[in-house]
C-alpha cells in the first residue's frame with residue numbers, strides 16, 4: 001500500500017455542521033419519550049493526519065455521531081460535508097463517504113463473519129468494488145496482514161481460531177482495504193483483554209502516522225482517548241459540550257461535565273506528557 005503524506009492543506013475529510021439526529025424511541029418500556037435526541041447540534045471536523053477523540057458516557061450519542069460520519073445514518077437537521085462538499089441525506093449520497101471513511105467496531109467477534117476465513121474477509125471489499133485482478137488482490141491482502149502485524153499463516157483461519165486481539169487486527173486490516181482517508185474506531189478496545197488493549201491502540205496510532213490517516217477514536221474512557229488523541233470532543237446528552245486540544249481539555253476544562261469526567265482520573269495522570 002503506498003504511504004500517504006500527512007500534509008493537510010485541503011478541506012477536512014469529514015465535517016459535521018450543526019448536526020441533529022432524532023431517533024424514534026425503541027419500544028418496550030413504559031414512560032419513555034417517543035423521541036430520542038441522540039445528536040444535538042454537533043459541529044466537528046476530521047482531517048487526514050489527526051486523531052480526534054470523542055468521549056462521553058454510554059448513551060450520550062457517540063455511536064450515532066460515528067454512524068453519521070461513515071454515512072450509515074442520515075441526519076434530522078444540519079449539514080454533512082465530505083472533502084468540502086455538502087452531501088445529501090439520501091442513502092445514495094451518504095454512500096459517497098463509504099470508501100473514504102471506514103469503521104472499526106467494538107467487538108470483532110460480531111463484526112467479522114464467523115464463516116469467512118481471514119483471506120475471504122479481506123478479499124471481499126476488493127471483489128465487491130471490482131478492484132484489481134485476483135492475483136493483485138491477494139498481494140494487497142498479504143501486505144495488509146503484514147501492516148497489522150499478523151503472520152501470513154493467518155490467511156486461512158476462521159475468526160474463532162484466533163484471539164480477540166488478533167481478530168481486532170483483522171477488523172483493522174479490513175477497514176484499510178479500500179485505502180480510506182479516515183478510520184473511525186468505536187470503542188475498539190473495550191471488548192478486548194486488558195493485556196492486549198495497549199497493543200491495539202498502538203497499532204491504530206502507528207497506522208495513522210504511517211499512512212497519514214485521520215483517526216476518530218471513540219470511548220467512554222477519557223484516559224484511553226487522551227492516549228491517542230490530538231483533539232478531544234466531550235459529549236453529554238447528545239451535545240458536544242467541549243472540543244479542544246487534548247492537553248487543553250485536561251489542564252483547563254471549560255465545561256463542568258468535562259471537569260467531572262476528569263475528577264475521576266488519578267491526579268498523576270492529569271499532568272501533560274513531556
Ligand SMILES: Nc1ncnc2c1ncn2[C@@H]1O[C@H](COP(=O)(O)OP(=O)(O)OP(=O)(O)O)[C@@H](O)[C@H]1O
Pocket residue numbers: 023024025026036037038056057058059060061062063064065220
Ligand atoms: N436506532 C436507534 N433507534 C432508537 N434509539 C436509538 C437508536 N440508536 C441509538 N439510540 C438511542 O440514542 C441515544 C444515543 O445512543 P448512542 O448509541 O449513539 O450512544 P453511545 O454514546 O454510543 O452509547 P454506547 O456507548 O452505549 O453505545 C441512546 O439513548 C440510544 O438508546
